[in-house]
Amino acid sequence: MAGGNAIRGSRVGAGPMGEAERGDAAPRRRVSYWCANSHETQPSFAYDSGSEVPETWDCPRCGLPAGQDRANPPQPPKTEPYKTHLAYVKERRSESDGKAILEAALAKHRAKRGL
Structure with a gap:
């Protein structure tokens, strides 16, 4: 039965995974961070998390600390x-x-x- 129209890799009862099955996503906000190499990172944070947005964030591209002020990013740590x-x-x-x-x-x- 090589030419059937069955969807490969699925099982009976499998349906599309969407918001209806998982519930509504929490409202989020994106915050921009810039490192000393001018890389921009935009992690998203939940509005109702109750916690503050961190002042610095590690850049995923170069590993340097990144800050929210584009003109004055945090200086690289001294090694x-x-x-x-x-x-x-x-x-x-x-x-x-x-x-x-x-x-x-x-x-x-x-x-x-x-x-």
Whole structure:
């Protein structure tokens, strides 16, 4: 029965999915947000949600924060480069402190070995 007129992929009782089956959609409003790369995003928010519209929204194209003021979008966050453990130690200790700690550790090690 290759030439039948049955709709493929449907089942008995399946009908069009529409507002009659799901109910009425809540009234919505679209809010425009712009990022530093001038991308515009328009998410929609329900009017009766009771919550405020957020001041910033993440841009789906570039990931930067977007704001509602087109002329003054939020600045991209500052990213700090990865620091090694040694870089953090050098921030806390001076060169002379490091030498003193090393000498104390070596002296303790030599005392254990009996040298």
